Amino acid sequence: MSTAVRPSACPGLLRIVPALDGGICRIKLTGGSISSAQADAVARAAEDFASGAIEATNRANLQIRGIGAEQAALIERLLAAGLGPHHAAGDDVRNLMLSPSAGIDRHMLFDTRALAEQILATVQRHEPFHDLSPKFALQLDGGEALAMLEHPNDLWLSAYGQAGECRLAFGLAGCPTDVPAGSVALDAGHDLVVAVLELFLELARPEQTRMRHVLADMPVTTFVARLAERVPLQPVTGWQRPVHETGLHMGAHAQSQAQHVYVGGVPPLGRLDGAMLRGAAQLACEYGDATLRFTPWQSLLLPNVPREHADEVLRRLQQLGLLCDADQALSQLIACTGSTGCGRGLADTKGDARQLAALLQRHGDALQVHLSGCPRSCAAAHIAPVTLLAVTPGHYDLYFREAGQPGFGAPHARNLTIEAVDALLAARSRSPLDA
Structure with a gap:
């Protein structure tokens, strides 16, 4: 893969930016998910080519800090582990946030992961979308109890039920708890994202990098009317995104799959080292499905753990230094x-x-x-x-x-x-x- 990418102050996997403590590399994870083998590769790359410091970010990604002179070797290691974009120029636009419990949450209305893969493939493949800002952010919410509902996004989509049909409400420059701008059928979710991105790029001046900038010049109703010329839209009446209890990213919580739980822990202040990440990855192999999921709360989950092993997984996460109790300050x-x-x-x-x-x-x-x-x-x-x-x-x-x-x-x-x-x-x- 060519590593030619546009200049930006935002780090990416292929664009390492300098800081006081060395270079920063940001690894964007699809739905926050990473395999145990990939987690091990991140840990070893951080130790071999950087300070060993690994950060969980507030969009469920990872960062390696303190990178020295061997930047090319670090990038090559991460690409070999399958952590890069499909196309080099598409790294910046992989900003689609899902619930960390997508596909396993007892409250979900649909499994968002297949639609997310379709959207991510399109934004990486479609060259005009590479002009989007590295900060331009999308959210796809399947109605899960564990969902970050406070982070503003340029476009959000949230599942809701209407007359026995699952539809996607959507909004611009805000959060799923806002009043929706409209809705589409579930099978039109991909088309809606494409239409919003294309319309944004047509309307935005060079200095307008975020949806809120365009909407400062244009009422939301006007943007949505233009959007309705491209995608069939319906209004949303009488619906508000339910908000569930907090703290669901810590401890053990039942999944939609019978007799299984996910187990969550918080690396103190979002900072991991190689031993902590490797240890969590090993636990995922022993007790889960050999994957980890990072969250917008800068924490990690082990999904698909048989219920009878929950206490042991919690105990060993705590031994690794993760915080698993919301009562810990x-x-x-x-x-x-x-x-x-x-x-x-x-x-x-x-x-x-x-x-x-x-x-x-x-x-x-x-x-x-x-x-x-x-x-x-x-x-x-x-x-x-x-x-x-x-x-x-x-x-x-x-x-x-x-x-x-x-x-x-x-x-x-x-x-x-x-x-x-x-x-x-x-x-x-x-x-x-x-x-």
Whole structure:
């Protein structure tokens, strides 16, 4: 495969971008899924050609950090493991996010994986789609209980039932919990994606790289009317995407397949090493179906584990260093690379997150907190309930999520140390106003 790819600041498998701690290579996974053999190849490549640091991303992909001079050898290793795109120029457009429990979730309305494969094959094969931004993002939701519903996407599709028929609601520049722009029959899902991408590329000026940019100049209703000239659309009335309990990416949970569970664990702050990834891959071979699935919560799942082995798999994941209990404070924290690896980072976010987790755990608080080293918010695509934005080393501005507030939410306090953050959050959690 030719490795000639367009320049971009976003890493890809074939485009390694520099950072303070070395090069970064992003490996895009179809539906977040990777075979045990492929996981072993990633672990060994990270150890042989980089620092050994592997990151789970918030779009269910993997990154290798700290890559040195042997970039070509690392890329060759990953391509040999079958982790590359079908066409070199198509690597950037493999941005289709599925539920981590696609095909196994008890609440799913249909198995999204075949449609996802069809869409991914088309966007890689169709040369005009290679002009899409590496950040242009799609989501295909089959109605699963375990689904990331907070990440904005340029196009989302979500399954729902209507008069005994499964259809796909869709929306633009938003999330599946938004009001849909319309719907298509299930067998028209692929055609809808193609039509949306073609229409976007026809309408977008060179500087308009995302759907929201085009919709700033054009009402959604106008875009949808143009779309209806290409694909049969119907309105969606009286439907809203159900939201299920949180924390389903950790622990053991029943599948649609009888007497089987999937088992999930969170690498602390989304960071794995080779031993952790190899160990999880070995468990998948011993007890599962020899695959792992990564999630938008920067965690991993072992699917298709016989129920009687669930406790043993959980125990061994914990031995590897994964967090499998939502009551563990560190399992709820998100942190970007921070100043140890990123030139934009103003604080050691991962180190500070570990300090905060220890303080929160001491008084029994497991809060969802996002630590960001700069305003770009690379580690979280959604607005977290609590955000700490670094201002200087060890000091953060504190924000709380609030309906209607853009960015990180409502500012609450400035220039706090981690100890001061802990004290403020502890006082807030004890307040009857927040009960």
